[in-house]
Amino acid sequence: MSARTPPLARLCAALLGALLLALLAACTRPQPPALRIGTNVWIGSEPLYLARELGTLDPLHVQLVEYPSASEVLRAYRNQAIDGMVISLDELFGLAVDGLDPRAVLVVDVSHGADAVVGRAGMKTMRDLAGKSIAVEGGALPAFVLSRALALSGMQAGDVKVVHLESNEQPAAFEKGLVDAAVTFDPYRTQLLRAGGRTLFDSTRIPGEIVDLIAIRKGVLDERGPAVQALLTGWFGAVDFMRREPGDAARRMGIRQQTSAEQFLAGQRGLHVPSREENLAMLGGPTPSLAASGRRLMTLMLDAKLLRAPVDIESLLAPGPLTRLPRPPP
Template sequence: MCKSFRNVFSLVMVLALVAALFAGCGGSKETKPAETAAKAYNGTVKIGASSWIGYAPLYVAVEKGFFKKHGVDVEMQTIQSAGDRKTALAADKIQGMASTVDTQVMTQAAGIKIVQMLALDTSSGGDGVVAKKEIASLKDLKGKTVGLDTTGGASYFWFQYLLGKEGLSFNDIKVQSMTAGDAGAAFVAGKIDAAVTWQPWLTNATKTSFGHVLVSSKETPGVIVDSLALRKDFVDKYPDSVEGIVKGWYDAIEYMKTNPEDANKIMAKAMGQSVEEFTQSLPDVEFYDQAGNKTYFGTDGKKGLIYEVSEKAADLWLKEKLIQEKPNLDEMINGSFIVK
């Protein structure tokens, strides 16, 4: 082999080696973003919620950039009706919705596959049963007329839960179907014996000469709970974004503690209230931070209250024929993101 040929051959080998090295480096750089892209959503995650105080920290997380800090862009959409939220979720117009746990069960039963991955808040005095003063216990409601929203939802589920604990059922009382707000107004007007309602009607009832709060949600923590649920296909495909949403919520809860004045302004605006009105209603809810979520979801070895509440809701909705079949509850509850 002549010297010139060896030089050419050596040059070719060197170039081939360099090309291989660059290809290898390039391959490693491309692989990592591809893996990241497969786990994180590049678009805007849209979450539907009503103007309920329990969802207010979500707006803090958006306003203060906490979601973006954890790599996810979130847009809140005000959708007051739970039915409309379910419709939007089914059509993939939104990727998640905030609602009560019992309502999330209905959504799953309707064939809209969701995953509850974060507990937001529990009613802590915001809901209650008001009654005439001579009615001293739930058992005293036997034969009495009670105003109640019978179309399903948190009030209906909670009241059934209360009656069940006392060995009572709807057959023991006279139910007058009306919205929770109308029930409160009817009681204050002296038209019914009791009502399952919420604030401000609980306070208004105590201002009458004949009424009192028989029982409030403060006595049943963890039963009327709002959770954030995302479409199951979204959770399966974009776990990093789900984790980012959870961490953004935690940051918002912490910000509320350290910067209450600014946080309250943001939340009051989002709820369409004055800061004074908003702060007055804050004691009616308890927000779930990471510790609260860990307790509520529990572990594989010891499941938390969310499973019991979901089970009771599923049994009730099936009994009342508001759903056609019992949904897979284990599939729609995932507490793995709350501990990351």
């Protein structure tokens, strides 16, 4: 530019150049890495994979990482290999006590029969397990289910022999006669029943006590708002599809779970999947209902020594992303 160019023109040119550089930098700024969400093999997590298949879960924002067992999901979170996960409420408490800052952004399901203790043919009640071996996966939830099943049957932990086995290892051990029972859930419960097992206890006996959530690390939640919104949008897109097309949805999800659509639908009957409005009532407002039911669960866990210290439940609930989620058109 000539030295004879008027000062105002030079200033405008400089500002325009700076603006173009800023726009270029914005265009070339790298996309933040996808939000990594860990799951285990569990029918309650399947709507996430259905959302991925349907295209309602943006892969640029959310990556699903499946592990063989819930204990491996927790290990991955502790090692910061994932940003969030599908976990149960009792597991949320355990992570919080250890200072790992999980925040619940969504209730994915409430168990009403989906979690169970399955024993051998001929057994009728939990009391038939006295002195027998029972397979239990590592982690808080299976221990909690066993603790409640024993307590409601007038039994104690010492009345059974606990064998630590991952959930995916239990059906084979049961068929080989290595264990007499298992604390289980679908799809593994179905496999145990097909092998001649009998349900001795299930979560219909403890309504509202087993709740599964999507929890995300607090630091990630504060920084990755668009990714969290994409996660919630994908979830509710899949849930809406499940309600409109239950047979097709069950067929798609059953393929991943290696079950038929009919078996998948039967397993789903043991779960309640809360709506957006139910989620808001459970997680938000002045008196979130999940905090009320969670306090009872926390007391039970403390009494059974499954939790080493109490937690402030309300501080673990993060309804903000859900309240900001655009409502679908009527």
